[in-house]
Amino acid sequence: QFLGTLFMNSTPSIRWLVALRAEAKEIISQYELKSFEHQGPYQIFKSKKYDIWLIISGIGKVNAAAASAYLFLKSEATPWSIWINFGIAGFEKNYGTIFKIDKIISQSNNKTFFPSKVIKDKIEYASLLTVERAQENYSENYMYDMEGSGFFETTSKIASHDLILVLKIVSDNSNNKVTSINKDNIDCLVKKNILAVKNCLKNLIDLSEEIYISKQKPKSFYELTSKYSFTFSQKIALEDLLKKWQLLFPKRKLDVIINDCKDSKSVIVRLKSDIDETAISWS
Secondary structure (H helix, E strand, C coil): CCCCCCCCCCCCCEEEEECCHHHHHHHHHHCCCEECCCCCCCEEEECCCCCEEEEECCCCHHHHHHHHHHHHHHHCCCCCCEEEEEEEEECCCCCCCEEEEEEEEECCCCCEECCCCCCCCCCCEEEEEECCCCCCCCCCCCEEECCHHHHHHHHCCCCCHHHEEEEEEEEEECCECHHHCCHHHHHHHHHHHHHHHHHHHHHHHHHHHHHHHHHCCCHHHHHHHHHCCCCHHHHHHHHHHHHHHHHHCCCCCHHHHCCCCCCHHHHHHHHHHHHHHHHHHHC
């Protein structure tokens, strides 16, 4: 129940993308996800409240990209949804350790991506090279995977940058050959690191809630737009002004301030005047 309290009108919204069923097994168990029955190319699982979704993409960055877009549509993800690419990766050191990724390089086209480093916890950061096929010449400078760049390039177009997370567990290196990877040791690696994953997710949920709140229109917005006739551009200006006004004057009653306003234009002028006068006094 680490998910915490409900948002104002929504629960925390989380989307997982994993390449293999073995990587997903423990997540499915932890969050009590059930199969989502649909006609489509991917296995999808969801929670009872439809707030947590998981898709199994299959191996490769093309699959990861396509599955991310597919899950976005099927799950009706929100702008404050958290997106996580979780799985195993090769790395010359730290077998069994989980890392957050802060740099992703696509080997095929040299595109480079920089995931957010806003989350602070005990999981260290590492760089990731997304390759076309499994590698056995390991590096101490970056991890190897086959999905990261495809996932990140797609989700960065549909999600908040700070809510996209790539987590990789070291599953193979020169002392632990890729050919020895099987369902059982993947499951073991995931179980070993699941608590760290959940703790990391707590911080992202808090951030997601902040983003959710920031995207909601102030209650007074609906009251004013029902009373006065605002154009489309005026509504955009009104929302921005109301957020600033409420931040500056949390105890001031809005209806008193605009009581003598006759139309939408005068409301905007009055709000802007109050805000500008405060800015001038601060300067």
